[in-house]
Amino acid sequence: MEEKVKDITSDEQQEYVINMGPQHPSTHGVLRLVVSLKGEIVKNIEPHIGYIHRGIEKMCESITYPQIIHLTDRMDYLSAHINNEAVCLNVEKALEMDIPDRIKVIRTIMSELTRIQSHQLWWASFGMDLGGLTCFFYGLRDREKILDIFEETCGGRMLVSYNCPGGVMYDIHPNFQKRVKEFIKYFRKILPEYDQLLSGNVIFHERSKGIGKLSLEDAISYGVTGPSGRASGFSCDVRKHEPYSAYDRIIFKEILHTEGDTFSRYITRIDEMWESMNIIEQLIDNIPEGPYSVKMKPVIKLPEGEYYQRVETARGELGVYIISDGNKNPYRVKFRSPNFVNLSVFNHITKGFKIADLVAIGGSLDLVIPDIDR
Amino acid sequence: MDKIQLGEFIKSIDQDLEIKEGKQYLEVIVPALKLYSLAKQLRDKKEAQFDYLFCLSGVDYGQDLGVVYHLRSTIYDHVIVLKTRTADRENPKFDSVSDIWKTADFHEREAFDLLGIRFANHPDLRRLFLDSSWGFPLRKDYVDDINIVTK
Numbered sequence: 001m002e003e004k005v006k007d008i009t010s011d012e013q014q015e016y017v018i019n020m021g022p023q024h025p026s027t028h029g030v031l032r033l034v035v036s037l038k039g040e041i042v043k044n045i046e047p048h049i050g051y052i053h054r055g056i057e058k059m060c061e062s063i064t065y066p067q068i069i070h071l072t073d074r075m076d077y078l079s080a081h082i083n084n085e086a087v088c089l090n091v092e093k094a095l096e097m098d099i100p101d102r103i104k105v106i107r108t109i110m111s112e113l114t115r116i117q118s119h120q121l122w123w124a125s126f127g128m129d130l131g132g133l134t135c136f137f138y139g140l141r142d143r144e145k146i147l148d149i150f151e152e153t154c155g156g157r158m159l160v161s162y163n164c165p166g167g168v169m170y171d172i173h174p175n176f177q178k179r180v181k182e183f184i185k186y187f188r189k190i191l192p193e194y195d196q197l198l199s200g201n202v203i204f205h206e207r208s209k210g211i212g213k214l215s216l217e218d219a220i221s222y223g224v225t226g227p228s229g230r231a232s233g234f235s236c237d238v239r240k241h242e243p244y245s246a247y248d249r250i251i252f253k254e255i256l257h258t259e260g261d262t263f264s265r266y267i268t269r270i271d272e273m274w275e276s277m278n279i280i281e282q283l284i285d286n287i288p289e290g291p292y293s294v295k296m297k298p299v300i301k302l303p304e305g306e307y308y309q310r311v312e313t314a315r316g317e318l319g320v321y322i323i324s325d326g327n328k329n330p331y332r333v334k335f336r337s338p339n340f341v342n343l344s345v346f347n348h349i350t351k352g353f354k355i356a357d358l359v360a361i362g363g364s365l366d367l368v369i370p371d372i373d374r
Numbered sequence: 375m376d377k378i379q380l381g382e383f384i385k386s387i388d389q390d391l392e393i394k395e396g397k398q399y400l401e402v403i404v405p406a407l408k409l410y411s412l413a414k415q416l417r418d419k420k421e422a423q424f425d426y427l428f429c430l431s432g433v434d435y436g437q438d439l440g441v442v443y444h445l446r447s448t449i450y451d452h453v454i455v456l457k458t459r460t461a462d463r464e465n466p467k468f469d470s471v472s473d474i475w476k477t478a479d480f481h482e483r484e485a486f487d488l489l490g491i492r493f494a495n496h497p498d499l500r501r502l503f504l505d506s507s508w509g510f511p512l513r514k515d516y517v518d519d520i521n522i523v524t525k
Contacts, residue, residue, distance in 0.1 A: 024524075050503030057488070058511050220426050223477035232450070236426075241451060305397055308429070309445065319429045319444070330498055332512075334431040344480040372501060 017044055021050050026129045026359045029369030031343075033358075040354045045347040052371040057108055060333040065091050065300045066164060073159040075337060076371035078118040079313035084163035086320045089244055090309035091165040094302040094324065101246070103167045104291040105283050109180065109290065110150075110162060112276040116187070117146040118314035119269045119276075122366045126266070127198050129363040133200055142190055152224040165300055167293030180284050184277050191273060199270065200332050208263040212245055212349045212361035213274050215260060222345040226316025226338050227268040228365050232260035238312040250282045263355075265364040301328050313368055339371040375421070375452050376525045383422060383464055384454075387415055400445070409458050410469035416445060416454070424454060432485030432513045433456045435459060439452035439466045439491055470496040488512040 021032040030051035036044040060068050065087070072083035085107055120143040126136020147157040152173045154160040163169050188334060198204050214224065219232040230238045237254040239247040255271040257264040277338065302324035309320045316338025323332040342365050350361050375383060375414035377400045381393050384402055391412075392403040403410055416424040429444035440459030446452070462465045470493035472478040480502070482493045487502040501508075509516050 009391060047465050053503040055511060218476070221476045223428060223475070236448075308398055310428075317428065321429060321431055321442075321444075323433065332431075334429065336429040336431075340480060340484075341477055344477060348476075 004189055005235050009049045014038070019034050020358075022048075026362060028125060028362075028367060028371075031367065031369050031372070035355065035358065037355060040185075040356075042350050042353055042355055042358055044179075045350055045358070047343055047346060049343070049369075049372050051078075052370055053372065057333050057335065057373045060330055062329060064328050065302070065330070068330070069165075070161050071162060072335070073161055074370060075335065075374055076315060076318070076339065076368050077158060077314055078121060078323040078368055079114055079315065079318075080159050081162060082311055082313045083318060084161060085111060085245070086311040086318050087239075087307055088163045088165050090307050090320045090322055091300065091302065093309060094305070094307045094322070095165075095300075097166065097294060099167070099279040099294065100290045101288040102292060103294075104246040104289050104293065106168055106172060108250075109280055109283050109287075110160075111245070112362060113146050113149065113180070115314045116273050116276050117143045120146075122269060122314075123194060123198075126363040127365075128183065129359050130204060132198060132201075132204075135194075138190075138194065138197065142187060145183050145186070149183065152179070154175065154211040159175065164293065166296040167291070171292040172287070177284055178216065179288070180280060184281060184284075187273075188277065191270075194270065204207065204264065206365070207357070208266060209261060211262045211353060211357045212364065213261050214256075214345065214349050218345070218348065219260070222339045222348065223343050225341070226257070226313070226318070226366075227272060228342055229263050229316065230255055231257045231265040233258040236316050236317060238310045242310055244311060246283065250279055252279050253280075262360050269366075299335050301326060302330070313338060315368065315371070335374060337374060339367050339369075340374075343367055343372055375450060378450060379443050380454060382436050387412065387419075396455065397454045399455045401457055404456050404458045406458050409456070410471065413443070413456065413471050413474055416456075417480050420500075423449050425449070425475075427471070427477055427481075430478055430481035430485065432491050432512070433487040434489060434512060436514055437461060439489060439513075441462060441468055441485060441491060443471070465492065466490065467492045467494055470495055470499075 016037045018035050020035055021027045022030040032048040034046040035042060054095045056071050069087050070085050072087055073080040075083055120139045124136045124139025150160055151157045153164040153176050214232045216233045219229045219234040233256055240254050252275055255268050255275060257268050304324055304326040307322045311318050318338055319332040319336030322330050325331040351356050380400050382394055384391055394401040416422050424445040424447050426446045428446055431442045432460045433440045433442060438459040438461050443456040445454050451471055465478050470482055472482060480495055483502045487504055488510060489512050493499060
């Protein structure tokens, strides 16, 4: 009997490989991570993706431009409205259309509401990942209020499909402005509670400060954008660098932190919620009069050429690259999805940390898997 | 730098490169053999500093297969597009830029997975979304046996 017991501590080289996912609750979707461990220390992570690859880029080649919009909802489902906007802006740019101010302002307000509800859900699930279940209830409770606003105006709650080339599908609901203002008033009071619950929590600090450091050089080289990139000091906010819709006429600041650890990625998103509320407040009382949609031809054909549109989703920079050969279908569509790129840095920043930190780091990157797989 | 200055800058690196003024960004048509050295110079030269590769797309042009690189400088905020293509559909091959921009690692794996474009010196060129029994779905001559996509 004695001989069979092997002393594993003496074997320096031994690595233990475990499989995390594809149905693990903290991977937030069907992401499979093959994790090599030495004791508790993570040595290597290899992401296996493609479990929900639907071939959206291939499907786009056989459908028309207004139909593509509904597929983009299904990529990053938490930034559905902003994804729609990216395609619409690209089509409008290709057709060299002038978009009335009313549409621009409505789109901007909707985008910022989308950003807030996305960050709320992220906060809810991030808290839950780290063992704070209260966060989940708080986050979802407040997110419901935004979804109700969406439902009233767009008909949809999560996958709104509110944009269409040349404007938006319907005019805003008469209650829209009132309810948004009510929400802002409510959420300004509630958001400090988020800080009391999690941001100031000592256990949370211990688990997030100094964990998963991403330097500025690596953030740029890996192309990590969105709040994850800005937490490392990478100024990558498309709303500032290439303003679209109504972002060029409002005053807001780009949230930048420099530490680049899990905690600063957390605090960047909290700050962004404040900033989004500032943006909405500047616009909500000044929605110009005018049409909510420009009349388009029944069949939209883009002139031959290549078009690239960048927008800032809740997770980073989404690029829509359309190559048109003049037909009603695009010749090739490429979506540069922020989550796909942010995933590539996961291995780099998790190496050398404990396996419990893996969950914290993964949560702070805020990955949405359908956007990775497309 | 604006488009004209960028065009002159590219000319100063290599006289023979074809430069096209796109609707949005300046486009440079690069032969596959010159791609890597140009990419490295674009990142390293003080005046250019294209340190952020924000999009890499594989494209099937019908006859040729190609790759499009969208580069941006985080310091000067200028953008340039590199385009390269090859007529070899059997074994299309380009140099990997994943050691210049680390983000190219995943992008190149995606291009390999969906278009069958190979990248020399890539650290880990495996299929990403699909398993090896699939063809290359984004190619225009791809035949879909199960008819998930109909045209």
